[in-house]
Amino acid sequence: MNCHDCNASRRRFLYDAGAAALGVGLGGLAAPYDPLWADELRRRNKHVLLLWLAGGSSQLETWDPKPGRPTGGPFRAIPTVATGIHISELLPKMAKIMDRTAIVRSLDTRIADHGTAAELMETGRTREPRLVYPDLGTVIAKELAQRDAQVPDYVSLYLATEGHRRPNPGFLGGRYAAMHLNRSLKPENIDRPEGVSEGDHADREHLREYLSERFNRSREAAEVKGYNSAYARVRGLMRSDTIFDLEQEPAEVRDRYGRTDFGEHALIARRLIEAGVPMVKVARAWWDSHTDNFESHRELVTELDQIMSTLLLDLEARGLLSSTLVVTLSEFGRTPDINKDVGRDHFASAWSFSLSGCGVRGGSVHGKTDDDGRTVAEGKAGPGDVLATIYKAVGVDPTMHYEVGPRPVPLAPEESAPIETVLA
Amino acid sequence: MFGWPLLLLVVGGAPSAPARLDGATHLAAKIDEFVERHWLKIGVRPAEPADDATFLRRATLDLAGRIPSRREAQAFAQDPSAGKRARTIRKLVDGPEFSMHFANVFDESIQGNRSGDGEFLAWLRDGLQAHKPWDQMFREVLLGPWDTGERKRSDRFLARRLANVDELTNDTSRAFFGVDVTCAKCHDHPLVDNWKQDHYYGLSSFFNRTYEFKGKDNKDSRVGEKEAGEIEFVTRGGEKRKARLMFLSGEVVEEPPTCDDARLAEQRERAKKDGTYLPPAFSRREQLVRTALEQRTMFSRSLVNRLWAYLVGRGLVHPIDQMHSANAPAVPGLLEWLGDDLADNGYDIARLVAAICTSRVYALASHWPYAGTLPAPEQFALAPLRPLSPKQLAVSVVLATSDDSFDGSLDGAEESAARAEFHRQLEGRAGGLVEWLDPRSDAFQSSTGEALFMSNHAALQQLIKADGGNLSARLAQTADNAQLAELATWAVFSRRPVAEELSICDDWVVRHQADRATACRDLVWALVTSAEFRFNH
Numbered sequence: 027m028n029c030h031d032c033n034a035s036r037r038r039f040l041y042d043a044g045a046a047a048l049g050v051g052l053g054g055l056a057a058p059y060d061p062l063w064a065d066e067l068r069r070r071n072k073h074v075l076l077l078w079l080a081g082g083s084s085q086l087e088t089w090d091p092k093p094g095r096p097t098g099g100p101f102r103a104i105p106t107v108a109t110g111i112h113i114s115e116l117l118p119k120m121a122k123i124m125d126r127t128a129i130v131r132s133l134d135t136r137i138a139d140h141g142t143a144a145e146l147m148e149t150g151r152t153r154e155p156r157l158v159y160p161d162l163g164t165v166i167a168k169e170l171a172q173r174d175a176q177v178p179d180y181v182s183l184y185l186a187t188e189g190h191r192r193p194n195p196g197f198l199g200g201r202y203a204a205m206h207l208n209r210s211l212k213p214e215n216i217d218r219p220e221g222v223s224e225g226d227h228a229d230r231e232h233l234r235e236y237l238s239e240r241f242n243r244s245r246e247a248a249e250v251k252g253y254n255s256a257y258a259r260v261r262g263l264m265r266s267d268t269i270f271d272l273e274q275e276p277a278e279v280r281d282r283y284g285r286t287d288f289g290e291h292a293l294i295a296r297r298l299i300e301a302g303v304p305m306v307k308v309a310r311a312w313w314d315s316h317t318d319n320f321e322s323h324r325e326l327v328t329e330l331d332q333i334m335s336t337l338l339l340d341l342e343a344r345g346l347l348s349s350t351l352v353v354t355l356s357e358f359g360r361t362p363d364i365n366k367d368v369g370r371d372h373f374a375s376a377w378s379f380s381l382s383g384c385g386v387r388g389g390s391v392h393g394k395t396d397d398d399g400r401t402v403a404e405g406k407a408g409p410g411d412v413l414a415t416i417y418k419a420v421g422v423d424p425t426m427h428y429e430v431g432p433r434p435v436p437l438a439p440e441e442s443a444p445i446e447t448v449l450a
Numbered sequence: 451m452f453g454w455p456l457l458l459l460v461v462g463g464a465p466s467a468p469a470r471l472d473g474a475t476h477l478a479a480k481i482d483e484f485v486e487r488h489w490l491k492i493g494v495r496p497a498e499p500a501d502d503a504t505f506l507r508r509a510t511l512d513l514a515g516r517i518p519s520r521r522e523a524q525a526f527a528q529d530p531s532a533g534k535r536a537r538t539i540r541k542l543v544d545g546p547e548f549s550m551h552f553a554n555v556f557d558e559s560i561q562g563n564r565s566g567d568g569e570f571l572a573w574l575r576d577g578l579q580a581h582k583p584w585d586q587m588f589r590e591v592l593l594g595p596w597d598t599g600e601r602k603r604s605d606r607f608l609a610r611r612l613a614n615v616d617e618l619t620n621d622t623s624r625a626f627f628g629v630d631v632t633c634a635k636c637h638d639h640p641l642v643d644n645w646k647q648d649h650y651y652g653l654s655s656f657f658n659r660t661y662e663f664k665g666k667d668n669k670d671s672r673v674g675e676k677e678a679g680e681i682e683f684v685t686r687g688g689e690k691r692k693a694r695l696m697f698l699s700g701e702v703v704e705e706p707p708t709c710d711d712a713r714l715a716e717q718r719e720r721a722k723k724d725g726t727y728l729p730p731a732f733s734r735r736e737q738l739v740r741t742a743l744e745q746r747t748m749f750s751r752s753l754v755n756r757l758w759a760y761l762v763g764r765g766l767v768h769p770i771d772q773m774h775s776a777n778a779p780a781v782p783g784l785l786e787w788l789g790d791d792l793a794d795n796g797y798d799i800a801r802l803v804a805a806i807c808t809s810r811v812y813a814l815a816s817h818w819p820y821a822g823t824l825p826a827p828e829q830f831a832l833a834p835l836r837p838l839s840p841k842q843l844a845v846s847v848v849l850a851t852s853d854d855s856f857d858g859s860l861d862g863a864e865e866s867a868a869r870a871e872f873h874r875q876l877e878g879r880a881g882g883l884v885e886w887l888d889p890r891s892d893a894f895q896s897s898t899g900e901a902l903f904m905s906n907h908a909a910l911q912q913l914i915k916a917d918g919g920n921l922s923a924r925l926a927q928t929a930d931n932a933q934l935a936e937l938a939t940w941a942v943f944s945r946r947p948v949a950e951e952l953s954i955c956d957d958w959v960v961r962h963q964a965d966r967a968t969a970c971r972d973l974v975w976a977l978v979t980s981a982e983f984r985f986n987h
Binding site: 259 | 630632769816817818819824835837888891894895896897898899900901902903905906907908911915950951954958962968972973975976977979980981982984985987
């Protein structure tokens, strides 16, 4: 490199640094004829909110009650506003708004071990040592993320210790990995460090970027570009700190969600979605009721009823439900047979999950279990079908492929299909 | 440019070189022969050799798990002797940090997603330090003996997988034979003729009797093996089959017939009553070790390929766990030759590592000076960028930003002990950083989590804040801006600054001269977070 070039790039560096200090930037503008941009516009502002009931919730005490049967347990079934659909009496609030929600009662997913099943439900496949599949949250984050977003693409909230799993970006790598909140309700490292002024913080990033680009001049390595783009998002993410601040919500709203971990997470989730975050996962533990299933479900399902109904109505009131898919899912269901400890054990052969909002035909049911809930009688669906349904509901083509080395990997497994009955 | 063959000749007689590593020189020349012939044949011109500073940084990161200290980097640059590269490689491979760092490397490759077990790591470290051959390590992992606390540490590979015979099968196959057989469990492999369900269940059969033995009152838990037990499986066509003991090569082992020995039966009865462990008359796992070492090509080539991938950035067979007939090695003959050489020379890990690092392909530059498209990765004509592991990065950040006391360029036993102690201290100080950094993976991608951590976490700020004799403080005390730039780039990038950096540094300090300590702090931040520092290049 000759001296003339040196000076030119040096001037550019100084110019860029000055421009940044004045808050001038060219990022965010894209040419209107760019087809990728058009695609992005089409999907923009769609969201998925996954309510993950960790440990395995009972289908019999939620979406597929069997009152009066030997497997039915003590709770009744109640009618809902959706004609012909009955759900457990533990969900009275959901019963009133069942026309926003669809139920799938015919999951047969075969694996009934917590860790493996959780991974199965979130990736649609069983693990391969060489190919680690991304979880559905990472896929959604990648497909629905907006370019130059100033908010995270994927936030996962989970404070409990049981069944703790970090969201797995798999072969999609760190770019869309979840911002995972497991220590506090606020993301870590989004506050400017003590002793570093706003101007210095911005300035040193420009120097960092300049040095990195200089290094990459004769290399053009994709790894370096990816590395720089992670840093480019830092300052935007730092500005998103107010989203996590529940003090900004009226006390009445906070009370409606409830001042529990789950309630507060759900409220943060709504705030995140409002701010444009495409993927939020809120996990509630621990549903693993091997003993006293009915006592624990009385508590857990009642809380779910309160929070899920509040969330749906709140999203609706803000005009966000039509663009937000709320999925309520576990790693598996629970045995129809009640064990000697009045518990229900792991069961993956005939269980349920629900979908609400974006792309969903509210008040619909897919599939059926037999009278005692032991087997799927109609409309069997597997983990891949769950993924395909979720993707399709928010306008992501489940048959699309990722190229992983020489191997094309479809978003949802090849043999799977969306459950059309529950889609609008 | 220096002449490579000449350099090797000079190094052959280096006095400090341990005799054990002598064969590495010849081996490196052999590697060059294979690779250069291949380049000629496919008509590819390789990149220029990397400069001295880049070479030292690369080798120190690979073999000691950290960047060179400023003193080491400058001493190397000033050393005029022709054989300094090869001599440095030998010193690194023979030094105490090699076993500390390579224990991590082997832990990741053997334990995979179950890496990080302290006992197993310590066992690896001791083994590498004692120059334990690879076949012996393999034997100790699968067979023990686990009779003392010290020896029992090697059972952690099996012990952590006892609940799942598929995991035992897959992970052993992946870690020691470079073969991922997972898909052959449910159906014959779609791409590979030589992997059938028979192979999967054949390999599985070596492990199906392995279980967790528990003595009286559930004490004395250990890896045990039962006397009997078979695997049956259903083929895709619905046929029920009994698995035969079959190695991946297709070799079938006939199990010796069990004899109804009354004395044996009595022993068994007594052991059962006493709650003591009695090994089986015929150990399938032992048979696997025997068969694999007799067959030897899969076992030896798998290690060669792994070490090559670690040091050169990509396996001769890629991906490294897809070593099979439909996935030929990229450089014809080289993997086979190195595998045989490894087995013929007592499975000496350090010798092979030293050879690869002394070869021409290891020392290529990572930037492409010619016009036209870049060579494909499997041509090995350009050094790829390799992300540092979280541990490498954390230790290097601490080293770069700390005081200037560490030298490490000296030789001798005392210095060697000091180096080990220094590295331990670095690891201790770096411990809090590791969990935040992005792990190395095949398709590395940076996360905002790491960027946020580096940008805002107090632990990083603590390292770069001018304090005592740390780098930022020393920079702040350097009055001359050109000297300041010199010091900063040597300490962080392990090289001298280029003209452009001198002027950038000058601009930076002048622009922020109101607070020189802050200016230096932020300069150091920008250097340790720049891409040049994040990658091994």
